[in-house]
Amino acid sequence: MAKKTKDGSLTLLIKREKKVGFAFASPWLIGLAVFTAFPMLASFFLSFTRYDMVSSPRFIGLTNYRILFFSDNLFWTSLWNTLYHVMLAVPLGLIVGILLALLLNSRIRGIGVYRTIFYLPNVVSIVAMGLLWLWLFQPHFGLINQVLDPVYSLFNMDPIGWYRDASWSKFTIVLMGLWTAGGSMIIYLAQMQDIPKEYYEAAEIDGAGSLRRIYHITLPLMTPSIFFNFIMGIIAGFQVFAIAHIMTGGGPARSTYYFGYYLFDKMIMDHQMGSASAMAWVLLFVTLIITILALRLNRYVFYLGEQD
Amino acid sequence: MKKLLIVPVLLVFGLTLAACGDREDIGDKTEIRFWHMSPTGSESYSEMRQIIRDFNESQDEYHVRGTGFNFWDYWDRIGVAIASGDAPNIAFHTLDNVVLRAQGGALANISELIAADIAKGEDTLDLEVYLENQLEFATHDDDLYALPFSGTTRMLFYNLDIFEANGLTEDDVPTTWSELETVARQLDDVDADGRINILGFDPTFGEGTYHGFLWQKGLDFFDEDLNPTLDTDEHLEVLEWMLDFNDIYSRSRLDAFGEESQMLGISPFAAGRLGMVISSDGLYQTMRSYGADINYGVAPIPVPDEDGIRVNWGSGFSIEIYDDDPEKVEGTWEFLKYLQDYDTQIRLAETLGFLMSNIPAMEEYAEGNPILEAFVEELHYAVDKVYVPYAPNWHAMDWMQYFEEGLAGRKSAAEVLEAARDNYIQKRENYERMQ
Structure with a gap:
């Protein structure tokens, strides 16, 4: 050879x-x-065709996009509902996740069990979760309003209608979503383990209390995972659909009729696959633009070990 | 030891694979794929399998392979299968939108198959056994593209125990809207603190629908050209009648009543908390399955006092052939005729709990059962909802979003109708732009 x-x-x-x-x-x-x-x-x-999922698609140019932007009230309603959800769910999700992680970053007996308990909702099927919260949030007989009853009596107010009240329904879905904050908590906890102990020791010697240590050491060094969860939260927030489909059917009065829900209805109920595809591309661009804007916050993220 | 373990492991693995494989060797027979709603594990699975097997045993040329899907999964699956050109040879669908699939060229022409049978001098389907209204929904351009498979009809269920407790008998079952209001008030049972224990009737409960009540007055959502109506005083009057039927109680009390029923997880009528309710034969089947312990009867839905029309919303499934391959169509047609046959229709009714489309067969099936007999009789007054291409979901989400606002008191009846009409008009304009 x-x-x-x-x-x-x-x-x-x-x-x-x-x-x-x-x-x-x-x-x-x-x-x-x-x-x-x-x-x-x-x-x-x-997205450039008229397609009813039975006949062949027929090219209609930009008509689907024109209709969505200029003559479809529900398009804007659903987009607004989705933006509202993202604006509320993402920051609240971050706060609850971080608080849980701080709480469960202790060296106490059985901490693994507690962490598992808080993570468990993430493995519950969304259908089961929806039905469970449907019961809990029931305005007249739900556990939550039973617990809040003394508060209602104190302020002489009517019980909150939660998912049955158009002015509370979006917030109810956000609140319910916080039940799964244990998912982001795991990521925060993992990052917390990487923070060198010496930083805390040095701060302690300098007389920093626990709150100051969290504010000046833990939170800054957690920014990469906070940033990651922030971006993922935005992307997931724009896709909200299943929980509204199960719990509220998009109501009351379309208050939980999210963009994904409308897209689904366009395809399955109205047999307008072309229009639904156009909606999917609009959603992609909206999500992309907001994610690109959010990525500008990267400059405030501190990566441990990174050189200036 | 390891070798000893391998034997049982392989055995279990082999048996599992064998259990998964349900495919019989069909030799030279032509395979026909049939989709139905009796999946493995469902109550109707064994009998549906036996119905298919009985057909296969009678055949030398064709072999039907049935696949069952859960009702809730079925619609997405069949929709995607048709869109992707991979539909089964024969399956159920909804009767009210046959025209969509016929226009799209997805369906075999049933009229041509019947004509071919007649030309060959063979036995074919007798269309006389079907309701004319159902056949109309299966027709496109004067040809049949599907056949009615099942029929649903809606009636007034009344609880005789509650009637008797209030000194009423079956003779007092209301036949008009004014009688309905009078009897309903007599059946109401409300605590001193306002809690509703028993509600006589509510037109928005069960399967009472606005379009159903409109039909009883000769009105509809759309005119003959499918333009939305909803803008007359009579439309307003019917909606106000529905929304205000129980306005002697606060919306909060009525909501609480509804929630209590929801928490029970069963129909409030079956739980003995509603004196009367409009529902379909499905409620009868549910109460029979669960052994509901109430004494009840059914009657035609009361009609408006003046010029009321006896009519109810009757939906149903169609049975459709999706393949144009001549070799497959012939066998599929044989199977379809078998499914629509008098005896098979009775077996299917017993298996699925549906009222089937073959009326003489259903008359025999219902004989001796007053409830079922009444339902079969009422099928003659059942009308399906019109298919509106620009708003196929006109009766559900498109309407309910506004109707719910009326129920919650956030919109007046007039505002509800105006908003719903504007929505239909916008949908129509947008649909026309796409053409």
């Missing part, structure tokens, strides 16, 4: 490694192409 040059062997090796690399990555690459890229391109094409 002819002896290969050193360079030739290296090139061959790189090529072989590339092949092996692609072979190992191929299940994911094929999945990306078939299940993500193709549907995305298909929906982009469909």
Whole structure:
């Protein structure tokens, strides 16, 4: 066999490694192409068509987008509902997640059990969760209003209607979502473990109390995970749908009729796949723009070990 | 030891795989795929399987392979299957929108299949056994593109125990709206503190619908050209009648009554808390399945006092053939005829708990059961809701969002109708822009 040059062997090796690399990555690459890229391109094409999911799609140019922006009241209602949800759910989710993490970052007996308990809601099916909270939030017989009854009596006010009251329904869904804050809590806790103990020791020697240590050490060094959860929260917030579908059916008075819900109805109920695809692309761009704006906050994120 | 363990593990693995494989060897027979709503584990699964098996045993050329889906999953699956061109050969769908699939070219022409049978001198389906109204919904451009498979009708359920407790008998069951109001008030049972123990009737409970009440007055949501109406004084009058029926009680009390029923997890009528309710034969089947311990009867829904029309909202399933492949269509057509056959329809009614579309078969099925007999009789007065291409969901979400605001008192009846009408008009304009 002819002896290969050193360079030739290296090139061959790189090529072989590339092949092996692609072979190992191929299940994911094929999945990306078939299940993500193709549907995305298909929906982009469909957004310029009239398609009732029975007949062939027919090209109608920008009509779907024009209708959505200029002559569809529900489009704006659903977009507003979704923005409202994101604006409320994301910051509240961050605050509750951080508070839980701070609370459960202690060295007490059985801390693992507590952490598991707070994480558990994340593995509960959303349908079960919706039905459970439906009972808890029931205006007349729900546990929450029973507990709040003395407060209502004190202020001589009517019980809150929660999901049955259009002015409270969006907030009710946000409140319910906080039940799953244990998911972000795990990420915060993981990051807290990385904070060097020396920082706290030094602060303690300098006379910093626990609140100051949290404010000046823990929170700044948690900004990467806070930032991560912030971005993921925005993306997930714009996709809110299932819980409204289960709990409120988009009501009362369309107050929980989110963008995803309207998109679903356009496709399944109105048989307007083209219009639903256009909505999906609008949602993608809205989410993208807000995420890009949110990414500008990256300058305030402190990455441990990063050099100036 | 390890080798000893491998044997049982392989055995369990093999048995599991064998259990998963339910595919029979069909040899040279042509396979026909049939989708239904009796999935594995459901009460109707075994009998549905037996119905299919009986057909297969009678066949040399065709073999039907049935696939059952849960009712709630079924609609997404069949919709996607039709859209992707991978629909089964035969399946159920909703009768009121057959025209959508017929226009889209997804369905085989049933009229042509019947004509072909007649030309060959073979037995074919007798269309006389179906209700004309149902056949109309299965027709597009004068041809049948589906057949009615089941029929649903709505009636007034009345609780005889509550009637008797208030000194009333079956003779007092109301037949007009004014009688309905009078009897309902007599059946109400309210605590001194205002809590409603028993409510006589509420037109918004159960399956009472605004369009159903409009039909009884000869009105509708849309005119013949499918333009939204809803703007006459009579429309307003009917809606106000519905919203104000129980206005002697506060909305909060009525909501509390509704929530109590919701917490019970069963129909308030079945729980003995409603004196009368409008519902479909589905409520009868539910009460029968759960052994509801109340003495009740059914009657036609009371009609308006002047020129009231005996009519009710009767929805139903269609049975449709999705394949144009001549080899498959012939066998699928044979199977469809088998499903629509007199005896099979009775078996299907017993299996699925539906009233089927073959009226003579249903008359035999119901014989001796006064409730079912009344329902089969009422099928003749059942009308399905019109398919509106620009608002297929006109009776549900498109309407309910405004109706709920009226119920909650946030909008007056006139405002509800105006807002709903504006929404339909906008939907129509947008739909026309897309054409």
